[in-house]
Amino acid sequence: MVDFELTSRVSTADVGADGPIAFAIPEVSDDDVAAVVSVLRSGWITTGDECGKLESDLAGYLGARHVVAVSSCTAALEISLAYLHLPPGARVGVPAWTFVSTALAAVHNNLLPVLLDVDPLTLNLSPDALEAALGEGLDAVIAVHFGGVAVDPRIHQLCAAAGVPLIEDAAHAFGTKDERGFVGGPGTASACFSFYATKNLTSGEGGAIATDDEDLATFARTYRLHGMSADALARYKPGGSVTYDMVDPGIKANMPDLLAALARSQLARFEQSQARRRALLNRYRDLLEPEGIRFVPSGRVDGSADHLAVVLLPEGTDRDLVVAGLKGRGISPSIHFRPLHHFSWFAVNAATGPGGLATCEAVWPRALSLPLHVGLSVADVDRVAAALLDEVAL
Ligand SMILES: Cc1ncc(COP(=O)(O)O)c(C=O)c1O
Known part of the structure; x- marks a missing residue:
């Protein structure tokens, strides 16, 4: 039996029988508020220990080898594509049925989005459309698990057979399971999650990359913070070096502890x-x-x-x-x-x-x-x- 009367609800107004029904309202519990307040009072609100704990919690939940928390799913997609170091103009297959950021991740890496059709029953990337496009030449593919339904396993098989890297846009798919287990679990090159305000687990804004690939995880940790070799916590803590190198032309996409605390608290329920x-x-x-x-x-x-x-x-x-x-x-x-x-x-x-x-x-x-x-x-x-x-x- 499902409990329809969640307790500790603070953000969902009781609107009565005729009141407005919003498309999506984040469910924020008293525990969520306490977790955020605790970080606010801790003296450290940007990326630090809480972000690291969120990464461990997410990895534990998904069974993922590595999780890197970032500022959005858009950033997770951009970073995952940047890691591939494709030449300008390389072709990235994306479903046309998606949010703009799936394709913008390619554009922001100077790559060309190639729009592909979807399956009429799921609105997920059509394996037939992908197969035809691979025949014409694609350098990478981003598949979207639309509405939280995992893509057809043929998508993975086709990309593997063609030797084309597959990035999973899992903005809707935190908690989705496919034949591998959780999306983002073992067997994942890169699954990109969103913790945006309307998502089933939210930090207001936020995202994460789950991957098997240790090199991608290392790249992402640096790239999410301007490509700097040491983050603020590492520089400010006793014994840390105050200097750093810049090893990649990264972006500003780190997840602050303030938001990580909210995501961790949401994950608990x-x-x-x-x-x-x-x-x-x-x-x-x-x-x-x-x-x-x-x-x-x-x-x-x-x-x-x-x-x-x-x-x-x-x-x-x-x-x-x-x-x-x-x-x-x-x-x-x-x-x-x-x-x-x-x-x-x-x-x-x-x-x-x-x-x-x-x-x-x-x-x-x-x-x-x-x-x-x-x-x-x-x-x-x-x-x-x-x-x-x-x-x-x-
Ligand atoms: C399919 C899809 N991909 C990517 C995104 C971008 O997520 P974010 O807002 O975390 O960047 C969204 C946002 O709703 C989405 O629906």
């Missing part, structure tokens, strides 16, 4: 939060699937982190009207994602894979993400589902 999230998502499915509303993924998937509640509106539905109708009832949906080639900048500055982007085109006008966060009550979910059915029927 992660399983409980995930059980609640899954129960809420299943309730949406129980209410909406019998009424003919399709979900992405099309069926329930064991091992999914259940990050999003994505539905496909019936063909021909005017999504703008549905969104306006829901907002008029105080309900805030979202859309994941606007395909990258629909953005004016990528329309000019990205390539498209040989198979085209037909699935992205077909799905784009129909996709809608319903509010999903552990602060929702069952009554909230029922209200959203009823409102959606009303709006779709109009």
Whole structure:
């Protein structure tokens, strides 16, 4: 049984039966607040011991060989690509169905994003689209575990067979399991997590790289702090050298202890939060699937982190009207994602894979993400589902 009445909730206002239902509200407990306050009072708030403890905790949870905490998933992706030292203009395959930062990680490394189509049932990178693009030549691939559903194992096999490095955009996939165990566990070249405010484990802003590769972990620890050979803690602690070298043209992407404390505290109750999230998502499915509303993924998937509640509106539905109708009832949906080639900048500055982007085109006008966060009550979910059915029927 899932406990639907979490205690110690301080950030989820009791909004009553007709109050607003936000798309996502971070669940912040009294323990979270105490953990952050303790760092605030400690005399050290930037990257230090707490960040190191978060890395150990995350590695322990995932079974990862190495974890490096950074300021965002975007930074984790940028660093993982920088580590490959690809020449300018090298081609990086990415699904077109993703957030902009998946492809921007390539752009910021002077690489060319090659947009690939997705599987219609999961909206994850299509193995067929990837295979065709590998045939034309790719130098690296970033695959997204969309909504917390692990990509098809063929994605790993195709990249391995072609000798092309695969980076996992695991922004939605903290807690996702695939045939290897946890995403980010043993067998991972680089899995990049997000701890952004809407994620299932949050530090407000933050991210992490999990990897088998000790050299990537070493590179990332330096690259996340301007490429400096010693971080502030190492320089300021008794006996530490005050000087440092700069060995790589890195970026500023370290995770401060203040935020690491919040992530650690959230990790301590992660399983409980995930059980609640899954129960809420299943309730949406129980209410909406019998009424003919399709979900992405099309069926329930064991091992999914259940990050999003994505539905496909019936063909021909005017999504703008549905969104306006829901907002008029105080309900805030979202859309994941606007395909990258629909953005004016990528329309000019990205390539498209040989198979085209037909699935992205077909799905784009129909996709809608319903509010999903552990602060929702069952009554909230029922209200959203009823409102959606009303709006779709109009
Ligand atoms: C698929 C995907 N990749 C990357 C990111 C970027 O994450 P961050 O905000 O931690 O940089 C997001 C953010 O929501 C995302 O949805």
